[in-house]
Amino acid sequence: MTAAEKIMNSTLLFFTVLLGIIFPGCGGPACFVVTDPLPDDRVAVPEMARRDINIIGDGFDKQFTEQLEQALDLSRSYRSLRNKRKEAMNVDAFDNVANSSWFENRIHLGGWTPEKIRRGPDKGTQPDTSEVWTIFRAKAEGVTPGFSIIDEQGQRYVIKFDPLGFSGLSTGAEVVSTKLFYAAGFHVPENYIVCFTPAHLRLGDNVKITDEKSRKRPMTQADLQAQLARIARQPDGTIRAVASKYIPGKPKGPFRYQSTRKDDLNDIVPHQHRRELRGLKYIAAWLNHYDTKANNTYTSYLDKGYLRHWLIDFGSTLGSQGDEPMPAYVGHENTIDPLAIFARLATLGLWVKPWEKKWHVPYQSIGHFESDDFDPQSYDPIIPNPAFENATLRDAFWAARIIVSFSDELLRAAVETGQYTEPGAADYLLKRLIERRDIVGRYVFSRINPLDGFKLLHQPDGRIELRFVDLAVVCGLEQATASGYRYILAKKNGKTLDSQLLGRANHLQIAAKYFAEMPAGDYLQVKIFSKRHAAKKWSQPTILYLEKPEAQKSVRILGLRRVY
Numbered sequence: 001m002t003a004a005e006k007i008m009n010s011t012l013l014f015f016t017v018l019l020g021i022i023f024p025g026c027g028g029p030a031c032f033v034v035t036d037p038l039p040d041d042r043v044a045v046p047e048m049a050r051r052d053i054n055i056i057g058d059g060f061d062k063q064f065t066e067q068l069e070q071a072l073d074l075s076r077s078y079r080s081l082r083n084k085r086k087e088a089m090n091v092d093a094f095d096n097v098a099n100s101s102w103f104e105n106r107i108h109l110g111g112w113t114p115e116k117i118r119r120g121p122d123k124g125t126q127p128d129t130s131e132v133w134t135i136f137r138a139k140a141e142g143v144t145p146g147f148s149i150i151d152e153q154g155q156r157y158v159i160k161f162d163p164l165g166f167s168g169l170s171t172g173a174e175v176v177s178t179k180l181f182y183a184a185g186f187h188v189p190e191n192y193i194v195c196f197t198p199a200h201l202r203l204g205d206n207v208k209i210t211d212e213k214s215r216k217r218p219m220t221q222a223d224l225q226a227q228l229a230r231i232a233r234q235p236d237g238t239i240r241a242v243a244s245k246y247i248p249g250k251p252k253g254p255f256r257y258q259s260t261r262k263d264d265l266n267d268i269v270p271h272q273h274r275r276e277l278r279g280l281k282y283i284a285a286w287l288n289h290y291d292t293k294a295n296n297t298y299t300s301y302l303d304k305g306y307l308r309h310w311l312i313d314f315g316s317t318l319g320s321q322g323d324e325p326m327p328a329y330v331g332h333e334n335t336i337d338p339l340a341i342f343a344r345l346a347t348l349g350l351w352v353k354p355w356e357k358k359w360h361v362p363y364q365s366i367g368h369f370e371s372d373d374f375d376p377q378s379y380d381p382i383i384p385n386p387a388f389e390n391a392t393l394r395d396a397f398w399a400a401r402i403i404v405s406f407s408d409e410l411l412r413a414a415v416e417t418g419q420y421t422e423p424g425a426a427d428y429l430l431k432r433l434i435e436r437r438d439i440v441g442r443y444v445f446s447r448i449n450p451l452d453g454f455k456l457l458h459q460p461d462g463r464i465e466l467r468f469v470d471l472a473v474v475c476g477l478e479q480a481t482a483s484g485y486r487y488i489l490a491k492k493n494g495k496t497l498d499s500q501l502l503g504r505a506n507h508l509q510i511a512a513k514y515f516a517e518m519p520a521g522d523y524l525q526v527k528i529f530s531k532r533h534a535a536k537k538w539s540q541p542t543i544l545y546l547e548k549p550e551a552q553k554s555v556r557i558l559g560l561r562r563v564y
Helices: 003-022 055-072 074-081 114-119 169-184 221-228 275-286 338-346 393-403 408-416 425-445 512-516
Strands: 133-139 146-150 156-161 191-196 201-203 208-210 216-218 239-245 297-301 307-311 451-458 464-470 483-490 496-503 507-510 523-532 542-547 556-562
Touching: 114 169, 114 408, 133 208, 133 221, 156 169, 169 191, 169 239, 169 408, 201 221, 275 393, 275 425, 393 425, 393 556, 408 425, 451 542, 451 556, 464 523, 496 507, 507 523
Parallel strands: 133 201
Antiparallel strands: 133 146, 146 156, 156 239, 191 239, 208 216, 297 307, 451 464, 464 507, 483 496, 483 523, 523 542, 542 556
């Protein structure tokens, strides 16, 4: 052995030992442990001060500082290479998320109708267009103006408009996405499409605007008329807008997609490790919600004494960027993407990416919203999102289960709330939503076993029947006739007790003797695999843990684990 080889072997041995110290216990079987549930975060806590975020500084940190820190984090890099990122910290034994101040389980539980989708978070209190609206706040900056008004019932709304030449673009996206995000489970504002005339508006007292010289001064009637002149009219002379009802409670600033809020005693799970914020990556990708910065979030201190966390501002979703159709790069690159910039410099700008060639706007009210180049896994928001960067396949499964719960009929109902008048636009949007939904489902369910809805039935002879559903079949991505299943029954230590091919059956029988022989408080493992007709091998298993509690004869499901 040469000196160079000895040095090389010594170096390899050193790094092997080092990795063993840094990453102890990697691999090997692990016992299933049911952790205690997290405390409900909807309990009264002392009111905290409003906390705002420097958006420019936060964006710089996300784009550069934190990317460098991640690159230098050897433990994180090692887990990412092995596809073993840290799992979400707020899931239960069944890999579900409890209702909280962040999220409420909705559409995937079933029972949703088109009417329920159309209603969404709305309580039927949109501003009455037969009454006068008093402007108490206004903005003059930006491509399109905006007002805050109070109606004669004392309700407050933010009034937002479409960009000139694109009637329905941002208003339709805002309302349709609101319905979908609400049904998915997130807290969102009430958003209504309204049509009104300038005669409905009255300028309130002491309304301030910032003019083009950055001076704050009182707003005049001439200022109002100048802003209204920048807003397109409908054929009947009315102005189309979104009336976004003020969120209840006291505003406490946006939330971050990382760490916790130290002055909120309920906030104990780092945000980048919350399942609902990680899974949001795939729901946002589906709806092209690329602007998932902190300034599109909101927290309010409710009368009940706790913070609620909201997603807001959906005018830049679907095919809209708010002030124009969505640019071609959206979803493929961050707005400032160092790698993309380097590639352009290296090729002197001659390399035109495939998605740049396909950019087109078939409908002015829809913008650029395609599906043929959509890749949910590589979807990039406007700036890196810490929660999205930590997402695992289990987070993706959680999101996909929600997304495929939106049937074609329910999606059509959501699209109808956009009130698109451009011929063919609504059908185009619906088609793209369906296609992107199916792309997410196929991507996730081809990588993690899509079995769910497990139920136990106790037979009179002591046998246990375990039933399940195949989400890929239920939502039409796979055919039942081309799907098969098998299971392995094993002890806690992994020793096999029984195994069977189930064929196309989505249920299995477990003999009573296995439970009779099982000590009280122990559990058995049921590993269920699935396989498609065209697939060469079986999926990884979904493992259920069946327990016989002490002093009880019945068996229950202790929890499950989705292996990938």
